[in-house]
């Protein structure tokens with residue numbers, strides 16, 4: 001490998017992809033693809049994309065992330081989230097490249113009381129979770145130099161996410177009903193991308209040793225835990241300047257009062273212990289990470305627009 005690694009970012013227009021571009025901008029040569037240049041559900045296009053890029057590192061941030069819509073489009077979700085990661089792993093192996101892939105807390109059923117660890121048994125409650133679990137298994141079946149990062153409740157300054165939805169609703173409504181019986185760790189696209197860069201740099205520098213010492217599956221989320229309702233409360237308290245003092249009244253509700261096509265786990269909290277023990281990385285608390293996103297938004301002229309999903 002030259003001094004300048006070739007880094008292929010798949011899904012560079014998504015919320016994590018945008019931050020990966022920022023975080024890896026001075027890392028090496030960056031090659032980006034998203035739906036406008038490749039359909040990752042088409043195996044031939046995916047293989048041609050990787051072979052054309054000849055990467056040292058593949059960062060796969062592309063995914064079918066519409067959790068509720070996946071219930072009525074299981075085949076598309078499975079092609080994008082279940083099959084494509086396996087093909088990327090085969091191509092990574094062929095090119096001796098490192099593959100980084102993201103998975104989700106929704107592979108668990110939420111029944112545990114303590115944080116989930118990597119050895120806990122997955123049992124997805126919805127099609128999205130099942131498709132992401134299939135993607136994990138497809139990569140593991142191929143093996144090679146791979147890192148799967150299971151993360152949760154991703155949001156940031158761009159894309160479709162809870163934070164931007166809350167900031168929009170705060171301007172439109174005087175009160176909001178928010179689910180208060182699902183718990184997780186809100187994780188920013190910024191922290192995820194920066195953690196990915198630190199770990200990839202460590203792998204390429206040989207800091208973690210041979211691949212059998214570091215390759216595998218890790219939980220990677222911001223620290224702590226909160227309910228959606230508590231998260232909304234924290235957003236409105238910390239974003240007062242962005243909202244010009246608007247702070248809607250929040251009414252906590254049960255999940256049963258807000259039925260959705262996809263069921264969601266009650267406890268989504270993932271333990272980062274393996275990450276810190278094996279890779280020496282500590283993630284910021286969700287509150288600290290939220291402050292960083294709000295500070296970033298305060299420097300933008302207007303809140304970014306969200307596409308309908």
Ligand SMILES: NC(=O)c1ccc[n+]([C@@H]2O[C@H](COP(=O)([O-])OP(=O)(O)OC[C@H]3O[C@@H](n4cnc5c(N)ncnc54)[C@H](OP(=O)(O)O)[C@@H]3O)[C@@H](O)[C@H]2O)c1
Nearest residue numbers: 011013014015016035039040062063065102104151153154
């Ligand atoms: N968002 C969360 O709360 C969350 C939680 C846990 C884990 N994760 C995981 O984290 C990773 C990044 O998520 P994210 O929130 O950044 O997702 P995102 O914002 O939805 O971005 C995903 C990107 O993939 C693209 N894409 C989807 N289908 C494609 C296809 N067939 N061909 C090419 N590109 C395609 C999307 O394009 P379009 O926009 O045009 O569809 C989008 O640009 C994913 O693996 C996700 O499963 C996310």
